[in-house]
Amino acid sequence: MQLSDDVLLDMHHRMVRIRHFEEAAGRLAEESRLPGFLHLYVGEEAVAAGVCAALTDDDQISSTHRGHGHLVAKGGDFERMMAELMGKSTGYCKGKGGSMHICDLDLGMLGANGIVGGGVPIAVGAGFANKYRDDGRVSVVFFGDGASNIGAFHEAANMAAALQLPVVFVCENNEYGEFTPRDRTMAITDVVDRAAGYGMPGVIVDGMDVVAVHEAAAEAVDRARSGQGPSFLEAKTYRFYNHHGIQTLGMKYRSDEELAEWKKRDPIDLFEARLAESGVLTAKDAEAVHERVAGEVEQAIAFAEESPLPEVESLYEDVYSGVAQ
Template sequence: MTPSPEVVMDIYTRMLRIRRFEEQVGKLFAEGQLPGFVHLYIGEEAVGVGVCAALRDDDYIVSTHRGHGHVIAKGGDFNRMMAELFGKATGYCKGKGGSMHIADFSIGMLGACGIVGGGIPVAVGAGFSAYYRGTDQVAVSLFGDGAANEGSFHESLNLASALKLPVIFVCENNGYGEFTPAERAMNIQDIAERAHGYGIPGVIVDGTDALAVYEAAAAAVERARRGEGPALIEAKTHRRGGHAEGEAAFLAGQQYRSPEEERAAQEKDPLARLGAFIIEREIAPASHLETLDAKIVEQVTAAVEFARSSPDPSLESLYEDTWV
């Protein structure tokens, strides 16, 4: 099922929002303006957005350390995200979470997670909750190829399958667990194969094709809503940047990807691909996309302004949000 022009434009808009936000974050980090470290989602936008476009606001997602894009894909707010990255009181988590722990429960975004594979069981719990309460909500667990080698992945797929829970496991296979290539970390080509070991469907999609991701996700979501249980989607994608921004400092000159490979990754740009599709199919003219882009850049700039002018958390807040 090809998505409607409205859905295509919605997907493009969310992807562009991620791209411009992340570019700004990369720039701020390079300038030394952000505390901690950040993991950018550039190059993988089609996965999170393709999936979230197939969800309702009351569906759940659980994210990863590379979570900015997932928050935006689910409908998150630039200002509160940027403020969180600056560690400010106005941030999503009042400055207590930071880049790897942004959550927005009001839109079913149950949090990014700094532990590889740590979010997968949480998504199973959210799916269990939907089943228990008798709603037709679904829960999506987003994780990388690295997490597919964690015990939590295997336990969670099996548990969700045994209990037939509405959970969609989405593996963003960008080919690297931090700096180690996937082929050195596993002896199979396709993580989707692992689904069969747990008695659930496993499909592979081109993770640079947002519409293909959307279609695969929509099918899995419909199936889960019908009570037919979980599915695993493996989206083959590319991390255009490094594992973390500023990684050159601790790589100390060592290379873990060849320049050819990096170039190939740059060429498979999911955003440019969808933009070309929109123009070619005359869903919108190039001028419209440019206007949209300018508007988003303005919003990002405003978010940086909002974050900078926001106060630091008060020391009194240190003991707030502890025990209920």
């Protein structure tokens, strides 16, 4: 698959946006300038960027508790995101959702989800609606290796395959479910082995290589859009920060050596090296992208910090939708 320079630069931009937003969010949390939990996506950028670059604006995604990267990759607005993380009224969910419930239906982002595996049936439900309406949309569900042990995943995967729904399952296998290594909770290593059990094709991709992810995602999205049913991608990846992304929180559960090995395959470094080699983006131009994005993040932080908290009177607003009185 020969990708245009525009697509390559777009994927790079998405990855850099995720990295800077997440690094800043982690820093703010450690400085106690940001309330609540957050789970950083740093290290896994190639997955969200490679997949979302294969989607149209109308396509949908559902996400996880580690969901900032997915929303950024789908085009999320830094200011509304940062405000939401800070619980401010200018945030995506008016400050009531926070990190783990951030969403933007206009962008097709159906929501991060604090319940492990919770996003899977949501995307499959969207897939059912899309097929029913015959609107040509595709829904993608991002989930982790741990989520594939949850009952909701199995029911949703079965339904998607049985009804041949236009859904792409993207498993971000980062080897740990929260603090527990994968081999303590699963007798299999490749989550993709489960795809055949439901009757859908599945592939493993290098989750640190955005082009590899994009190639597989583009094929899976094409299959879904052309009525050939769901597909399953398992991206082998790794989170560079601990489960929460806050270094002072939680326990040590991975060796420094293991982390160092994975960091040698930083997806942004690998991609920038290749872009420079192929003449698509020089190191200087890449640096300019980083600087510009870093500035946008700082602007978003200032916007969020200056924004007001929600009024107490709004506590019950937007809790239920369309309930008849």
